[in-house]
Amino acid sequence: MMSQSSAAMNDEAKRVGVGPRQVLGGLLVAFVAVFVADLGWYQCRKWSPKLGVANGSVHRIRLLAIPGKGNKVEYEVDAVRPEEDVPCSHSLFPQGGNRPCWYVAKHANDPIAM
Numbered sequence: 001m002m003s004q005s006s007a008a009m010n011d012e013a014k015r016v017g018v019g020p021r022q023v024l025g026g027l028l029v030a031f032v033a034v035f036v037a038d039l040g041w042y043q044c045r046k047w048s049p050k051l052g053v054a055n056g057s058v059h060r061i062r063l064l065a066i067p068g069k070g071n072k073v074e075y076e077v078d079a080v081r082p083e084e085d086v087p088c089s090h091s092l093f094p095q096g097g098n099r100p101c102w103y104v105a106k107h108a109n110d111p112i113a114m
Helices: 002-016 020-047 101-106
Strands: 055-061 063-067 073-077 083-089
Touching (some): 083 101
Antiparallel strands (some): 055 083, 063 073
16 A cells, blocks of 8 residues: 555656756747747838848958968958958847848957968
């Protein structure tokens, strides 16, 4: 009799606990919800500009990283096209074929490997 009641309690404890599948499922649902909300807000701003600008650009100076002898790298400003405006989207995730402006701004000063 004691073994049946303890087995029933163990089954109940297993059902109450949160397992790794539930945690991963919850994280996946949260990620999808944030992505859909970001996409919806981007589309609203794209079709109704009075809500705010959906796309923008980040100005950068094109710095080339030219490999040299002995694992040395020489940096030079691009002579052909020294400056450029990189298009971006004002969103959390890439939208409309552009990277998010926060990501582009963070990497605007990265040299271009040759």
